Amino acid sequence: MTQFSFTLDATDGAARTGTIHTPRGDIKTPAFMPVGTAGTVKAMFPEDVRATGADIILGNTYHLMLRPGAERVASLGGLHKFMNWQSPILTDSGGYQVMSLSSLRKLTEEGVSFASHIDGSRHMLTPERSIEIQCLLGADIQMQLDECPAIPIEHAKAAASMRLSLRWAERSKRAFEEKSKPGQALFGIVQGANFEDLRRESLSRLMEIGFPGYSIGGLAVGEGRAEMFRVLDFTTPHMDRAKPRYLMGVGKPGDIVGAVARGVDMFDCVLPTRAGRHGQAWTPEGAINITNARFAEDGEPLDPASSCPASRDYSKAYLHHLFKAGEYLGAMLLTWHNLHYYQQLMAGLRAAIKAGRLAEFVADFRAKTCEETL
């Protein structure tokens, strides 16, 4: 059986391109992972997600534990079979919900107790239970439970939070060693808000514990792009060269381009799917809102040269109409288009790194989209 491993194929400055090998298939990096929180990449068929170029998608421990329940998914053959996605799946631990559902949870050393956002019932998520659930789901790449605090945050609070996440990292690893199957991987998560000393402490302690990959958590939580890049600048250079680096929850295309240039290998974000459902489309020239009146009579598709049917075969006027009429197909097509755009961006980044032309690629991206990536 293929073990989990990472091979680095080429570098260009700090940027890298490589391959993550898993028993369920390879993941080309830099990789973008569409988010499928509740066992579905919303508004998409799994085969279409695959066809956009996605090697791996995300699932979520918290959501699936509440509904339909991890044990039920396990008894039905695991998440891959349940949702008809045979490629790798990465699951978040529920750590993000510690922040996003902060009004519904209680945090202790032991773990997080949630009042379900669905029915109010109480659920305890400990590092051990989070790993158990991720194993029941059958996730190929699993995340330690962590606390993801928003920025700005005081140094003392960020330090205490980061150290709690470190203790949870150790507990997660012990539980993972007990419950996981060969070929699965557990990533540790670097925290420490936007403080260099805390990020360094978090990273070096995680590397002592030892993980097959490292996530950078707690970014894109209110600090802004420039500050996020500043944190990456003093974090990625100290990360293990031989292990994949995953910037969690990021981001906009410009965020991804800038982070790849700083040595990040993996990304996930709800933006292409959520914004797609909300009428926003990314094009090579930047983001547009298809509901704008100026598209009402625009007979051109989003990208006539695209290999994606959603981008190529439907006019902006038609997409505009679908959104104005509240038709489901509008959300489906824009989600499809956005995911394809993101995957094309990743493919472009990989090719540029391999060719040693990342700087040109970034300059071209900036010129076309007017997005800041430095």
Place this chain on the structure above:
RNA sequence: GGAGGGGUGGGAGAGUGGCUAAUUCCAGCAGACUGUAAAUCUGCCCGCUUCGGCGUACGGUGGUUCGAAUCCACCCCCCUCCA
């Protein structure tokens, strides 16, 4: 011809003397969304504006009143029923 009901901002529809440039919904215009409580949320939506206001406004005209979308008179129009 008679009896009743009704005419409010693009539409629907609240409001029956000052707290009303007028609740709310829809339509319209724009913005946001970053490990998904999101097919969601926010703002604008009579005209002008130096964004503090100013001017007009609740079918029409005239009146009562310090003050009227709200009360009175007449006129116009619409709906229902009876002839």
